[in-house]
Amino acid sequence: MSFSEIDYAGWGRALRAQGPVSRPESAxxxxxxxxxxxxxLRRSYGDAALNDGGQMIDMxxxxxxxxxxxxxxxxxxxxxxxxxxxxxxxxPQGWLPAVMPGTGFATVGGCIGQDVHGKNHHVxxxxxxxxxxxxxxxxxxxxxxxxxxxxxxxTCGGLGQTGLIASATIRLKRVPGDIxxxxxxxxxxxxxxxxxxxxxxxxxxxxxxxxxxTGAAMGRGIVEEGEPARGIVKRRDxxxxxxxxxxxxxxxxxxxxxxxxxYYHRVxxxxxxxxxxxxDFFFPLDRIHDWNRLYGQRxxxxxxxxxxxxxxxxxxxxxxxxxxxxxxxxxAVLKRMGxxxxxxxxxxxxxYTLAIDFPNREAARALIARLEDRTAEAGGRxxxxxxxxxxxxxxxxxxxxxxxWQEIVTDIDPEGRLTTDLIRRLNLRSAR
Amino acid sequence: MTTTWIVLGATSAMxxxxxxxxxxxxxxxxxxxxxxxxxxxxxxxxxxAGAPEAHTVKFDARDxxxxxxxxxxxxxxxxxxxxxxxxxxxxEQSEIDASPDLIAGVVMDSMTGPATFLTRLAxxxxxxxxxxxxxxxxxxxxxxxxxxxxxxxAKAAFSTxxxxxxxxxxxxxxxxxxxxxxxxxxxxxFGKKMPFMTTPEAVAKDILRGIEKRRNVIYTAPIWxxxxxxxxxxPEPVFKKMSF
Numbered sequence: 001m002s003f004s005e006i007d008y009a010g011w012g013r014a015l016r017a018q019g020p021v022s023r024p025e026s027a028x029x030x031x032x033x034x035x036x037x038x039x040x041l042r043r044s045y046g047d048a049a050l051n052d053g054g055q056m057i058d059m060x061x062x063x064x065x066x067x068x069x070x071x072x073x074x075x076x077x078x079x080x081x082x083x084x085x086x087x088x089x090x091x092p093q094g095w096l097p098a099v100m101p102g103t104g105f106a107t108v109g110g111c112i113g114q115d116v117h118g119k120n121h122h123v124x125x126x127x128x129x130x131x132x133x134x135x136x137x138x139x140x141x142x143x144x145x146x147x148x149x150x151x152x153x154x155t156c157g158g159l160g161q162t163g164l165i166a167s168a169t170i171r172l173k174r175v176p177g178d179i180x181x182x183x184x185x186x187x188x189x190x191x192x193x194x195x196x197x198x199x200x201x202x203x204x205x206x207x208x209x210x211x212x213x214t215g216a217a218m219g220r221g222i223v224e225e226g227e228p229a230r231g232i233v234k235r236r237d238x239x240x241x242x243x244x245x246x247x248x249x250x251x252x253x254x255x256x257x258x259x260x261x262x263y264y265h266r267v268x269x270x271x272x273x274x275x276x277x278x279x280d281f282f283f284p285l286d287r288i289h290d291w292n293r294l295y296g297q298r299x300x301x302x303x304x305x306x307x308x309x310x311x312x313x314x315x316x317x318x319x320x321x322x323x324x325x326x327x328x329x330x331x332a333v334l335k336r337m338g339x340x341x342x343x344x345x346x347x348x349x350x351x352y353t354l355a356i357d358f359p360n361r362e363a364a365r366a367l368i369a370r371l372e373d374r375t376a377e378a379g380g381r382x383x384x385x386x387x388x389x390x391x392x393x394x395x396x397x398x399x400x401x402x403x404x405w406q407e408i409v410t411d412i413d414p415e416g417r418l419t420t421d422l423i424r425r426l427n428l429r430s431a432r
Numbered sequence: 433m434t435t436t437w438i439v440l441g442a443t444s445a446m447x448x449x450x451x452x453x454x455x456x457x458x459x460x461x462x463x464x465x466x467x468x469x470x471x472x473x474x475x476x477x478x479x480x481a482g483a484p485e486a487h488t489v490k491f492d493a494r495d496x497x498x499x500x501x502x503x504x505x506x507x508x509x510x511x512x513x514x515x516x517x518x519x520x521x522x523x524e525q526s527e528i529d530a531s532p533d534l535i536a537g538v539v540m541d542s543m544t545g546p547a548t549f550l551t552r553l554a555x556x557x558x559x560x561x562x563x564x565x566x567x568x569x570x571x572x573x574x575x576x577x578x579x580x581x582x583x584x585x586a587k588a589a590f591s592t593x594x595x596x597x598x599x600x601x602x603x604x605x606x607x608x609x610x611x612x613x614x615x616x617x618x619x620x621x622f623g624k625k626m627p628f629m630t631t632p633e634a635v636a637k638d639i640l641r642g643i644e645k646r647r648n649v650i651y652t653a654p655i656w657x658x659x660x661x662x663x664x665x666x667p668e669p670v671f672k673k674m675s676f
Contacts, residue, residue, distance in 0.1 A: 004623020023622050025445055026470050061445065064473050065480040075480070089456055089481045 001032040003055060011292055012045035013299030014360040015388050017052035017421060025061045030166060033057055035139040035417040038164045040080055040107030044114065045302045046388030047421035048159060054419075057164060059109055065089070066167060073172040074132055079109030079165040084283055091178035091278055096228065098130035098173045102333075104283040109165040114385040115157030115346040117337065119204040119226065119282070125340020126348050128156030130171045136163035138412050154408040157343030159384060161409045161418050161429070177230025180204075180281040185271035186264065190219025190316055194352070197336040200225055204281070206335050210260040211319065211328035211356050212253070218323055219316070221334065222267050226281050233275045241289040245297045251359055253326040260330055285331075295359050300329070301388050303368050304355035306337055306348065307380035314378035315352055318371055322356060327364045329357040344401035345428075347383045355386065365389060384422060392427040402428070434484075434511030438462040438502075438553075440491055440546055441518035443470045445618040446568070450516070450636035455483035460509065464491035464502070493519045493545025494537065499552050507556045515553055516566040516639075517546040520590075522583040522620065535582050542586035547593045554601060561605040564643055567594040568611045571651065574660045578675050598648060609642055610649045611635075614656040628653050 003020035010016075024030040038057040039049035050056075062080040069075075073095055077086065083097055084104020090096060101116040110116075111127045112134060124130070134155055135144050143163070145151040155162045187193035187207065197207055202225035209221040249255075285291050292300070307315050322328050332355065339350040358364035368389050375382060381398040382390050396402060406429060416429060423429050437454050439447055442463035455461055455478035463471045463478070463486065471488040478486035489502055506513060520542040528534045550565060557563045572580050573587030591610055598608035615626035616635055630653040638652040651657040666674070 006623050021623065023619070025619055026443070026467070027473075028470075064477040066473065066476055068480045085452075089452075093482065 001029045008042065008050070008056075009299070010046050010048070010050060010388065011043050012301055012360070012388055013292055013295070013297075014301055015047045015050060015299075015421070017047070017050035017056075019051055019053050019056060021056045021058050023058040023061055030062065030137070035137075035164075035413070037160050037418050037420045038079070038109065040110040041082065041105045043103050043106050043110065044384075045300075045386045046384075047425060048114070048384055049110075050421040051419075052421055059107065059164075062166075063107070067169075073174065074169050075172050076133075076167060076169040077108050078167045079107060079112075081108050082106065083108065083111060084279065084286060087278060087282070090172060091175060094174060094176070095172040096175045096278075097170060098124055099127045100282050101127075102283065102285070104279060104286050108168055108170065109160075112156055112165055112168060113158060113160045114383075115341065115343045115348075116385065117340075117348050119206045119224075119335070121340060121348060122205065122336050122338040123203055125338060126156075126342050126346055128152075128342025128346065129340055130173075131156065131168055131342070132171055133169040134165060135167045137166050138163035139415070139417055140412070142166070150404075150408055153343050154405050155343065157341070157346035157384075158405065158409070159345065159423065159428070160420065161423065162412055163418070175228035177228065178278050179229050179231045179233050180226045180276050180278055181229045181273060182276050182281055183225045183271065183273045184267045185223050185225075186267055186269060187219070187221050187223050189216055190319070193219050193221055193223065193334060194312060196223040197334065197352075200336075203227055206333060208263070209319070209332045209334045209354070209356075210264055211322050211332040212257050212260050212326065214320075214323045219319055219334075220264060221332075222264065224281075228278070229275065231275055233277055235277050236280075236287065240287065242291055242293040244293065246294045248296045248298070248359070250294060250296065251329050256328065256330055263330065295329075295357075298360040300357050300359050301364065301368055302331075302355060302357050302386040303371055304353060304383040304386040305371070305375040305380045306351050306353040306383075307375065307378040308349060308351040311378035311380060312352060314374060314380075315354060318374050319354065321370065322367070325363070325367050327358050327361070327367055329359065332356040344405035345384065345399055347381060347385070349381060351380070355383075387422075390426065392425070395426050395428070406431070434460055434509070435514065436460040436462065436506070436509045436511060437514045437516065438464060438489070438506060439516050439518065440464045440493075440549065441520070441568075442474055443467050444518045446613070446616050446632045446635055447516075447518040448474070449633045450639055451478065452481055453636055453640060455479075455481040455486065458482055458484060459514075460484055460511075461486040462489050462502075462506065463487065464489040466490070466492055491519075491549075493541045496545070496548050499549050502549070503552045503556060506553065512563050513557055513560060514564045514566075515550065515557075516568070517550065518568045519546050520568070520570070520583075520587070522580060525578070525580050525582065528582050538582055539586045539589070542583065543589040543593065547590065550597065554597065554606075557606045558601060558604045563606050565594075565597065565601070565606065565608045566611060566639060566643065567591075567608070568613065569594065571612050571614050571656050571660050574612070575664050575671070607643075607646050609639075609647055611639055611642070612649065612651045612656065612660075614651070614653055614659075616652075628655050628659070
């Protein structure tokens, strides 16, 4: 199986790598490969899927559905299968992945490696909670791990360090059909926003936040709640594509202000309920291919943190600082999380999570550094799937189970053949 | 009514998204190729995606001994019968120059094998008076050039064959569509920068749209129709001095 020298980037395009990449198409191809880190469709924003100067295995063509058991809903897939394609194929048959991240282009291998969460985290926990088996190709051989085993816990959210994820079995959940009943409500400010999120009884709930609003409107946004349903809605069969890198002023403050104002007011003051295709609710940005090019050549960073419920005031202050800075983009999300996490290095904790994109500029990088410090002070955590700027020392305090994880990983891969740029930047594999 | 598809060269990277689409739309699938283990995996994928039945079929473009049997089995299906061929191989022209005996294999894979099979299948489809045959040819068949003229010659023969088959079957209601892909993101091209490269997903969409509109010849990416119109019109005295 051959390698080709390729230039590639994380989804944020601010961090890049160059090195030999191999893209297996079959089990035989995969078996012939040396031990190296694996990536899916590289939807991690930073450097989790980068290995500058080293080998990388691109799993995107290993995407077959291998077995399905309708009695349990257990679906076995190759690791490169995308969540969006699984949803599109299975929802008409009455099944849906129990947890779906914000992009349908995330692969099952990636969802496990980052132990991702969805708009139903407060009810259903993280992705790993619905995985019943993971087949790993480790430097020493093949192994299958199941819930309850230390290896399983180290693999969920384990950033690919316990071996290449070849295939996995995920337990789908029953849904009545392939549309969503969505209720959208305006939240006029921070307190109302949190109150709506806290009070939601819906299976899926997320808040879009206008990160440019200041004063009394600070924290305003739209709270979206959704329930899967059966019905017929008009489907978009076309997707748009961003044909080129946008100029740097495309996301200048006045433009973002105007966009956010319009986006907020598009929902009537009394709120509304609408029926939408599944994909429009779960993966709103997937309709625009290569949307990351909107941030121009320099790319962007996403800041995502979670803080405990009691630290809501600290999150308020962070959002204030963001709003005052005028640097935020329209893509900003606030969500209440439950306690569910499946791995030693899983991101979730019970509390509130805030995610905001920033164009890759000096002022934004400085702001993100301050936000990271505030997150640490608030007893919160940063997300490896998004992070591209944090420092190793901060991360250690946020992930107290790191030593346990390291012990398992060192056993499996003593030579560090599976390390990535993220692992090296944050020193995640070393004792300090 | 049942729709049945036989896919020759089903394990090829270009074929997979189309196979998934056909299965999700409820077609009965016959997946034909040489690697039976991979075909079994594809068949499982088809069944989960929504195909009421998915069968694997041993098919070798260089060995026609079981074609009659395959066609016999297909003749027993009900509803509409359709066929698509993805088979073909492209050794580097330099390898061929070094060992000209490779030419026989290239012609077998791209022309003799699929044409022999489709010619056997034609009377079955003719009798039913419906269905579609799709042949994957190549832009390389539109004009012989330095880099791959043996492969191009084999594909040109296949294009010509499909054109004749269309002429024959059109009168009984069977539609034949020729597909001419440019570079597609497959293992053959991975990591190479090539002009107007498209993806297997886009090829699948183009083929499905072409079938729906009953197109005779499609290019994918569609820009290649224009590019090849220009290339085929370059006068030979000029063309013979060009290298691309």
